[in-house]
Amino acid sequence: MTNRTDITTLEDIKLLVDQFYARVQKDPFIGPIFQQKIANHWPDHLEKMYRFWQTILLETHTYSGSPFPPHKHLPIDHEHFERWMHLFTQTVDHLFAGTIAEEAKFRAKNMAEMFHHKITYFRDNAQ
Template sequence: METKRDISTLADIQLMVDSFYGTVREDELLGPIFNNLIQDRWPEHLEKMYRFWDTILLDSHTYHGAPFHPHATMPVNSVHFTRWVQLFRATVNNLFEGAKAEEACWRGEKMAQMFLSKIEYYQGQPPLR
């Protein structure tokens, strides 16, 4: 059995991001939304996600921007975010184990909760409590 290691390098971040979005693109629920919005700009999106997660997990300060804004008008609800979290957690746990992997899962879940709350607010729905 292969021993998993923790997330510790940019190459690890790239593997996590590429694996996750590879799964998302094929997912019956999320794939059509992401593929429709991103279209042929996947390399640009993945590069941005490498920088985002590198900054969050490895303290590299390579990402500059506001991550919520591009998501504000996405046609999504709690079902989509639940699926996103499931796929993200499964990807991280299939590839890695350790403190940074746990942090990635925790941060992904918190980010999804925040994005959903903001999207519901902007759509005029009461946020989940």
């Protein structure tokens, strides 16, 4: 086993994001949802994710925007978020170890829970 280091650079963020979304795209459960939503806009999506995670984890403020609205009407439930979180955790643990790597998993878990609750709320209160 190789020595894993912590997430400390934009190159680390890009590695994490690229490998995570490669797993997502191949996943039979959540991959089709991403493919339908993102279609042929993967380079744009990945760039946005680089900036998002760089802002969150490295405190280099390169992302501005609101991440929730594009997810608001997706046909996803708790099981989709569990799978997303499993793939994210698996990717982080495969590549990195350290305080920021743990922070990445913590932030992803909180974000998944919040998005799930908000999507459920909007779905249950649609008029």
